[in-house]
Amino acid sequence: MKILVPIKLSYDINQMKYDERTGEPILDAVPMIMGDMDRCAIEAALRLKESLGGTVEFLSIGSRDTHNKMMMDAYAMGCDKGYLIEVDNYKELNAYSVAYLISKFAEKYGPYDIIILGNTSQDTHSSIVPPAVSSLLSYSSAFGIDKINVEDGEYVFEATYEDGIYVFKLRPPMVISVTTEANTPRIPTLKDILRAKRMKYDILKPSDLDVELELARVNISSIKRFATPRRGEMIEVDSDEDVEKAVDRIVELLKEAEII
Amino acid sequence: MYLEFSEDEELFREAVREFSKRYIEPIWVEVDEKGRLPMDLIKRMGEQGLFAIPVSDEFGGVGGSLTMAAIATEEIAYHDPAVAIAVYALLQNGWPMALDQFGSDELKSMILPEVASGDAFFGIASTEAHGGSDVAGIKTFAEKVDGGWRVNGEKVYISGVREVLELPTGGGWFLVSKTGSRDYGHRNISAFALVPRWKGDVKDGFEPTVFEEIGRGGLSTGGFKLNNFVVDEKFLIGEEGKGFYYVMQGFNIARILVSAACIGSGRWALDQAKEWLTTRKLFQGRKLSSFQGINFKFAELYTELEAARLFTYRAARLADKIYIERKPGYKPQDLNVPVAMAKLKAPETAIRIYEEVLKWFGAYGYTKESNVYRGWLGTFSYVIGAEGGQNIMRIIIARDVLGKENIRS
Numbered sequence: 001m002k003i004l005v006p007i008k009l010s011y012d013i014n015q016m017k018y019d020e021r022t023g024e025p026i027l028d029a030v031p032m033i034m035g036d037m038d039r040c041a042i043e044a045a046l047r048l049k050e051s052l053g054g055t056v057e058f059l060s061i062g063s064r065d066t067h068n069k070m071m072m073d074a075y076a077m078g079c080d081k082g083y084l085i086e087v088d089n090y091k092e093l094n095a096y097s098v099a100y101l102i103s104k105f106a107e108k109y110g111p112y113d114i115i116i117l118g119n120t121s122q123d124t125h126s127s128i129v130p131p132a133v134s135s136l137l138s139y140s141s142a143f144g145i146d147k148i149n150v151e152d153g154e155y156v157f158e159a160t161y162e163d164g165i166y167v168f169k170l171r172p173p174m175v176i177s178v179t180t181e182a183n184t185p186r187i188p189t190l191k192d193i194l195r196a197k198r199m200k201y202d203i204l205k206p207s208d209l210d211v212e213l214e215l216a217r218v219n220i221s222s223i224k225r226f227a228t229p230r231r232g233e234m235i236e237v238d239s240d241e242d243v244e245k246a247v248d249r250i251v252e253l254l255k256e257a258e259i260i
Numbered sequence: 261m262y263l264e265f266s267e268d269e270e271l272f273r274e275a276v277r278e279f280s281k282r283y284i285e286p287i288w289v290e291v292d293e294k295g296r297l298p299m300d301l302i303k304r305m306g307e308q309g310l311f312a313i314p315v316s317d318e319f320g321g322v323g324g325s326l327t328m329a330a331i332a333t334e335e336i337a338y339h340d341p342a343v344a345i346a347v348y349a350l351l352q353n354g355w356p357m358a359l360d361q362f363g364s365d366e367l368k369s370m371i372l373p374e375v376a377s378g379d380a381f382f383g384i385a386s387t388e389a390h391g392g393s394d395v396a397g398i399k400t401f402a403e404k405v406d407g408g409w410r411v412n413g414e415k416v417y418i419s420g421v422r423e424v425l426e427l428p429t430g431g432g433w434f435l436v437s438k439t440g441s442r443d444y445g446h447r448n449i450s451a452f453a454l455v456p457r458w459k460g461d462v463k464d465g466f467e468p469t470v471f472e473e474i475g476r477g478g479l480s481t482g483g484f485k486l487n488n489f490v491v492d493e494k495f496l497i498g499e500e501g502k503g504f505y506y507v508m509q510g511f512n513i514a515r516i517l518v519s520a521a522c523i524g525s526g527r528w529a530l531d532q533a534k535e536w537l538t539t540r541k542l543f544q545g546r547k548l549s550s551f552q553g554i555n556f557k558f559a560e561l562y563t564e565l566e567a568a569r570l571f572t573y574r575a576a577r578l579a580d581k582i583y584i585e586r587k588p589g590y591k592p593q594d595l596n597v598p599v600a601m602a603k604l605k606a607p608e609t610a611i612r613i614y615e616e617v618l619k620w621f622g623a624y625g626y627t628k629e630s631n632v633y634r635g636w637l638g639t640f641s642y643v644i645g646a647e648g649g650q651n652i653m654r655i656i657i658a659r660d661v662l663g664k665e666n667i668r669s
């Protein structure tokens with residue numbers, strides 16, 4: 001079985017920095033990492049490989065300078081082969097362009113039995129790439145998967161949506177996207193990391209996939225932090241009587257704020 | 261030196277951080293309170309490759325560097341500021357590395373893979389009751405007998421006594437003992453791998469005790485008597501009479517990791533303080549951090565900690581050049597001053613941080629609930645003397661900088 005995991009270098013949203021005056025993020029100062037869901041996608045792929053055999057390949061779009069560490073990370077987790085499509089202004093690519101590049105790559109380097117992606121990226125959260133890839137490739141698909149089972153050669157996926165749990169039974173070739181509920185990703189050991197350091201990944205250009213990139217750029221006109229001003233009130237409670245009073249006060253506050 | 265880590269070192273730090281968050285942070289208080297290191301945690305740490313990092317992979321080690329071991333120690337200590345788990349890890353990197361440097365292949369292939377997997381412990385047994393600082397004055401004596409040595413003596417304040425008795429395989433220590441003559445001095449000291457328990461019962465002539473300590477709960481400290489304890493000749497480390505040189509180099513290696521543990525724990529304490537100082541408000545809503553009496557001190561401690569960090573990693577990089585990369589022109593003695601400076605600076609900085617942070621926390625800091633005191637007591641073991649007292653660091657620096665002949669009284 002041949003599995004492909006496309007991974008994205010995302011802003012570490014836990015370490016966002018903003019210009020206090022304008023509310024704009026200072027993106028140059030934010031570290032970039034592999035997103036948590038992408039990590040779960042690799043883990044899901046590795047587990048399938050461990051139980052069914054095959055290879056796990058990974059693909060990213062970006063530049064060697066910024067992506068090298070993440071590529072090493074994917075190898076350290078246990079992937080077999082990595083590819084980087086080199087695009088200088090990769091941060092300006094929109095979700096559809098990304099999906100297009102991935103599908104073109106899969107056509108040329110595939111066929112893949114399964115393409116596993118993170119359900120959303122850590123930073124832009126569009127969730128567009130996985131469905132776009134599946135429709136471009138005409139693969140069967142299931143998204144937001146948090147449970148994976150293989151029963152008698154049939155793949156059974158579970159996803160939790162607002163109205164309940166959905167069960168999908170699919171056959172390859174397929175595209176799925178996973179959430180962080182799907183698994184707990186393995187932590188690479190130092191030996192894995194040292195081995196990964198020696199592994200090379202192939203570097204391609206969009207033109208190698210017959211893609212004309214000029215069409216695919218998008219300019220983000222503005223990003224801002226929308227912070228809701230917070231109001232805090234400390235209510236001290238020492239006795240049962242205080243509890244009564246505290247409850248009254250909380251109700252009063254909630255009414256004032258028009259929440260109830 | 262500009263402190264910069266390579267991509268693989270950064271990846272490794274992230275991996276250790278994730279491991280520590282998952283498996284160490286949730287239990288560090290319980291480990292300190294109960295005074296026991298869970299055996300399954302040790303095993304897991306072994307599987308994760310957190311022991312024997314600077315040991316060659318030929319002998320079951322990870323084949324990494326001392327810098328990597330320092331990174332691991334710092335991160336573990338951040339998530340276990342009481343440092344028992346961090347010290348366990350640092351001992352299982354420092355002393356296996358010393359054995360890897362000086363031991364025979366036979367000895368290394370027996371001991372090191374078991375240490376790397378977390379099934380055995382290998383620490384240091386140097387201190388004796390007359391005073392640990394005076395290694396040349398040790399009294400333990402190994403008498404040459406047919407096919408080996410018969411050892412008599414007593415070691416005290418030795419880390420890992422209970423662990424050697426409880427781990428699946430057992431283990432032992434890098435032992436220093438007089439050989440040939442009992443005279444005072446360092447030329448008649450030899451080093452042995454003392455392995456009182458290995459895949460079975462405790463060997464005859466080994467009489468252990470475990471002490472109760474005020475901090476660093478989890479990793480045991482104890483002592484043992486060696487009563488006609490027989491050591492096979494294959495357990496001699498390196499050459500007879502060279503033990504003092506080997507153990508001093510082992511201390512240099514271990515002290516780098518001790519410093520890393522102290523900066524990890526100190527960083528945790530400063531992070532706790534940061535949260536507290538920027539949220540606690542008094543005197544009509546002023547944040548504690550807004551008082552210069554406090555934020556000046558914070559700034560100073562933050563600076564001191566960064567200085568200690570630089571000392572530590574500079575020494576680690578130098579040790580790697582000497583022992584791992586074996587670069588021509590670098591000698592083991594070159595490490596003496598850089599290491600002594602790191603070991604002088606890091607534990608004292610950690611203690612100073614804890615003493616301030618405890619005060620900043622007010623009465624809450626004095627309660628057990630705050631847990632800050634655990635880091636204080638844990639790191640205090642390193643100003644007291646584990647892996648060498650602070651005055652010994654001063655002696656080393658003064659001796660090497662001013663010259664041996666100029667510091668004699």
Ligand SMILES: Cc1cc2nc3c(=O)[nH]c(=O)nc-3n(C[C@H](O)[C@H](O)[C@H](O)COP(=O)(O)OP(=O)(O)OC[C@H]3O[C@@H](n4cnc5c(N)ncnc54)[C@H](O)[C@@H]3O)c2cc1C
Nearest residue numbers: 384385386387391392393417418419641645646647649651
């Ligand atoms: C938690 C813990 C774990 C330990 N684990 C181990 C272990 O695993 N293996 C091991 O071998 N040892 C271990 N030790 C012992 C440690 O190495 C010794 O504590 C240390 O070497 C100091 O020896 P001492 O305690 O006998 O104090 P002493 O040597 O008696 O020194 C007492 C004080 O005098 C100072 N001093 C000594 N000589 C001089 C001098 N010439 N000039 C000025 N001041 C001086 C010292 O700095 C110290 O403050 C451990 C200690 C602790 C606290």
